């Protein structure tokens with residue numbers, strides 16, 4: 001007889017499979033003949049013996065393959081060892097961590113920073129530690145799962161405003177004595193940007209803190225990576241796993257906030273610190289991206305090329321101007337089918353399904369990077385146009401599908 005948990009697991013997996021929502025990992029590898037270490041060629045990987053051009057990574061500037069950064073990681077490991085060896089308050093906090101924190105503060109104008117091993121833990125730690133049952137928190141409907149999880153754990157009362165709607169945000173702020181308003185700089189699944197200056201002004205007016213998850217904006221959107229950032233944003237979460245091409249995250253804010261987190265954030269206190277080698281790498285990646293503005297420029301050119309080719313081929317996109325270019329299909333199974341057909345042509349795009357996005361808004365999430373070659377972008381669009389018309393997908397282009405719920 002099966003145990004209770006075996007029965008539960010089997011039933012849930014069966015239901016997910018039936019709905020086309022089962023998630024499975026894919027083992028990717030590197031083909032050295034494809035010259036995958038060259039930061040100048042389109043990102044490629046090998047899956048089950050076949051090579052694909054990768055249009056689904058968040059390595060927007062192609063930094064994960066820059067030889068100087070591999071060297072920085074190597075040097076960091078030689079200097080400090082391959083791990084931190086302890087939690088930060090024991091012996092896991094080094095001058096490599098401090099140097100990165102200082103660099104991030106110098107770039108954004110915030111007083112202090114705290115490093116985490118991932119953006120997910122930075123967000124949950126921040127929410128869980130900062131808020132409790134006495135707080136009312138207002139957040140955009142599409143904020144990341146890590147923010148929602150942290151808020152749920154905190155016990156705070158969460159109120160959601162319509163995606164990127166100033167009117168809806170203001171209504172909630174006016175009706176509730178709000179501790180903070182939370183949004184993302186660039187939305188991870190839609191690729192659009194929050195109205196940062198306007199939301200900041202609303203927060204100031206209502207004496208609420210303004211918290212921005214800058215995971216997909218940092219190092220790609222100049223607007224929030226300058227000393228002005230701290231004037232608009234009270235707490236900024238930046239991650240190193242997207243445009244910086246490596247791993248980890250930081251919460252940036254006032255010294256008082258960071259001291260509070262150091263004393264109270266359980267994810268920080270009771271977890272092995274980010275390795276100093278990774279801190280050294282993130283510092284090198286931050287400096288590299290600052291020293292090479294042409295990478296951002298090339299990314300913008302690639303985004304513009306992709307959008308122009310899609311327009312010419314009547315491929316309907318969602319209207320994003322960032323590296324994240326969603327194409328809403330609606331049905332989860334059809335989205336998978338389109339993604340699979342693209343794979344048959346050697347093009348790998350993300351098939352994003354509920355619960356990552358609202359029911360009825362399953363989509364292809366195509367991401368552009370600095371490293372994509374123009375001919376690969378053209379091939380991607382040509383295949384997209386062919387596959388969409390072959391599969392006969394009823395395309396949903398209106399935004400209302402994403403405004404339902406998350």
Ligand SMILES: Cc1ncc(COP(=O)(O)O)c(C=O)c1O
Nearest residue numbers: 118119120144188213215239241
């Ligand atoms: C908006 C947003 N915030 C936070 C995270 C978590 O960051 P990390 O991947 O470093 O855990 C992600 C990752 O997908 C994200 O998209």
